[in-house]
Amino acid sequence: MATEEERNAEPQKYYQVKTLKKSLDLLEYFTIEHPEWSISELSRASSLYKSNIFNILYTFMLCGYIEKIEGTEKYRLGKKFLDKAHIVHSNLTNFDLIHRALLELARSIPEIIYFGILNNFDVMYIDAAVPENRYITKSVIGMTAPAYCTGIGKALLSACKPEIVDKLLQTKLSPFTPQTITDPAKLKKELIKIRERGYSIDDREHSNNVKCVAIPIFDRNGNLYGAISASGPSSNFSQDVIEKYVDIIQYTARQIQPHL
Amino acid sequence: MATEEERNAEPQKYYQVKTLKKSLDLLEYFTIEHPEWSISELSRASSLYKSNIFNILYTFMLCGYIEKIEGTEKYRLGKKFLDKAHIVHSNLTNFDLIHRALLELARSIPEIIYFGILNNFDVMYIDAAVPENRYITKSVIGMTAPAYCTGIGKALLSACKPEIVDKLLQTKLSPFTPQTITDPAKLKKELIKIRERGYSIDDREHSNNVKCVAIPIFDRNGNLYGAISASGPSSNFSQDVIEKYVDIIQYTARQIQPHL
DNA sequence: GAACAGCGTTCTGAATAATAGAACAAATCA
DNA sequence: TGATTTGTTCTATTATTCAGAACGCTGTTC
Numbered sequence: 183m184a185t186e187e188e189r190n191a192e193p194q195k196y197y198q199v200k201t202l203k204k205s206l207d208l209l210e211y212f213t214i215e216h217p218e219w220s221i222s223e224l225s226r227a228s229s230l231y232k233s234n235i236f237n238i239l240y241t242f243m244l245c246g247y248i249e250k251i252e253g254t255e256k257y258r259l260g261k262k263f264l265d266k267a268h269i270v271h272s273n274l275t276n277f278d279l280i281h282r283a284l285l286e287l288a289r290s291i292p293e294i295i296y297f298g299i300l301n302n303f304d305v306m307y308i309d310a311a312v313p314e315n316r317y318i319t320k321s322v323i324g325m326t327a328p329a330y331c332t333g334i335g336k337a338l339l340s341a342c343k344p345e346i347v348d349k350l351l352q353t354k355l356s357p358f359t360p361q362t363i364t365d366p367a368k369l370k371k372e373l374i375k376i377r378e379r380g381y382s383i384d385d386r387e388h389s390n391n392v393k394c395v396a397i398p399i400f401d402r403n404g405n406l407y408g409a410i411s412a413s414g415p416s417s418n419f420s421q422d423v424i425e426k427y428v429d430i431i432q433y434t435a436r437q438i439q440p441h442l
Numbered sequence: 443m444a445t446e447e448e449r450n451a452e453p454q455k456y457y458q459v460k461t462l463k464k465s466l467d468l469l470e471y472f473t474i475e476h477p478e479w480s481i482s483e484l485s486r487a488s489s490l491y492k493s494n495i496f497n498i499l500y501t502f503m504l505c506g507y508i509e510k511i512e513g514t515e516k517y518r519l520g521k522k523f524l525d526k527a528h529i530v531h532s533n534l535t536n537f538d539l540i541h542r543a544l545l546e547l548a549r550s551i552p553e554i555i556y557f558g559i560l561n562n563f564d565v566m567y568i569d570a571a572v573p574e575n576r577y578i579t580k581s582v583i584g585m586t587a588p589a590y591c592t593g594i595g596k597a598l599l600s601a602c603k604p605e606i607v608d609k610l611l612q613t614k615l616s617p618f619t620p621q622t623i624t625d626p627a628k629l630k631k632e633l634i635k636i637r638e639r640g641y642s643i644d645d646r647e648h649s650n651n652v653k654c655v656a657i658p659i660f661d662r663n664g665n666l667y668g669a670i671s672a673s674g675p676s677s678n679f680s681q682d683v684i685e686k687y688v689d690i691i692q693y694t695a696r697q698i699q700p701h702l
Numbered sequence: 703g704a705a706c707a708g709c710g711t712t713c714t715g716a717a718t719a720a721t722a723g724a725a726c727a728a729a730t731c732a
Numbered sequence: 733t734g735a736t737t738t739g740t741t742c743t744a745t746t747a748t749t750c751a752g753a754a755c756g757c758t759g760t761t762c
Contacts, residue, residue, distance in 0.1 A: 199501045203504065213529065238459055238462060241459040244463065261559075264566060264584035266584070270521060270523045278577070301521045306521055323524060326528075
């Protein structure tokens with residue numbers, strides 16, 4: 183007879199390499215908010231033995247995925263991730279076409295222009311362009327945000343496979359601002375509306391005082407490719423302005439889509 | 443008595459997690475030139491068993507480090523690397539200061555402006571800025587090139603710890619163009635010269651017809667922080683122009699260095 | 703259309719590798 | 733000074749890995 187533990191256990195995936203899984207899970211402790219960890223800290227947080235963590239970090243370090251910070255006993259993620267990210271980035275076909283499109287949009291629209299794709303339930307920002315006289319203070323590539331409360335995210339959700347949306351609607355939609363849509367039924371309606379009119383608006387749903395308008399981009403076969411947005415202070419985004427931006431972005435979209 | 447195999451073997455690092463090492467080594471097969479691999483291809487290339495690779499890729503896939511390409515039996519690196527690269531990137535202190543500096547330089551200098559750091563014997567490009575009316579066609583972040591034949595690389599080598607240069611000089615300096623410095627003694631002299639005058643020139647040593655001028659950047663304590671370069675068609679870089687660019691970049695460097 | 707060759711995937715137990723836990727020196731703190 | 737806490741070394745036991753066979757599928761060859 184099965185013990186309680188056995189019954190409660192996840193179905194044993196015999197084809198999962200536990201050592202590897204454990205090691206990769208350890209990397210998740212290294213976040214933007216907490217990028218540096220000592221062996222003892224990791225040991226306490228993960229309830230793995232110090233010697234075990236030492237071995238794993240040592241191996242990651244051999245391969246460049248972890249670096250020891252000079253002069254301290256702390257570790258952080260290594261530059262190898264930049265190297266690998268460069269390869270992932272270059273896998274995205276027609277990156278240069280998108281990049282040029284963003285730069286051109288940034289000349290017509292005095293707001294930050296983003297390109298993003300769907301990664302699970304998150305938007306992942308892949309590229310951005312900034313108009314003259316504006317700056318982006320943090321790096322964009324690899325930045326993520328929940329899809330359900332961002333302009334690009336909602337544009338992507340409105341155009342992606344229904345299964346993904348169905349699954350998302352079963353998760354908790356946490357509020358980021360008072361404007362965040364947290365009711366699944368309301369979000370579903372919103373996505374249908376976006377699908378019909380062809381663009382999404384993020385009205386301070388992720389950050390206070392930030393508004394955003396986004397349009398999904400498809401490849402020549404009609405498959406969802408990504409989404410482009412213009413994003414800035416909410417005071418800049420009256421309904422008139424939004425419609426103007428939609429026209430501009432849609433014009434660009436029509437130009438590049440046959441080449442994707 | 444030790445067998446031949448035992449004597450020839452690497453000193454057994456007992457604290458290296460072999461399964462993890464092997465798995466990470468597998469990721470190295472996924473390059474820009476060959477980004478997509480099937481299980482059988484990897485099996486032949488690595489001489490690991492198919493079932494073994496299947497397990498490893500499955501586990502990487504669970505964590506987002508590997509993706510299966512839809513409709514095919516091929517795998518490639520996953521978006522998790524972008525996520526992690528974002529964290530590595532944000533670890534670089536004062537990124538926004540550097541970014542603004544590059545943008546300003548791109549307004550005074552009509553060439554591509556790069557910022558890079560030393561990663562082993564390679565330059566890793568971290569950020570770039572492009573003047574109006576110019577484009578960068580490939581993504582910059584995470585891009586690497588050998589240090590000994592690039593402007594930023596030589597600037598960094600001229601200012602880094604002597605041990606690193608000594609080790610580099612023992613490796614083979616492969617030529618990329620007829621201009622590449624492949625003689626260790628000549629490179630050593632060149633680095634001394636660069637150190638004395640404070641800037642480096644890459645005269646078509648990495649790419650034909652591409653010239654580049656670079657200067658090292660130090661933090662407020664005088665530690666090497668990175669290097670900034672201007673890079674473009676060799677015909678644009680006469681000695682006069684180079685000296686002008688050096689002045690401009692050095693002026694910017696003097697402004698930001700106290701804040702690094 | 704039968705035989706073959708390739709693929710990804712499933713399964714198992716012999717053999718390997720991982721790691722718990724003790725022990726260490728060195729640094730830090732009280 | 734003694735008490736903690738740190739990273740690191742070491743090894744025996746145990747848990748995990750993975751070689752190798754087998755399977756079902758797809759596409760190709762004769």
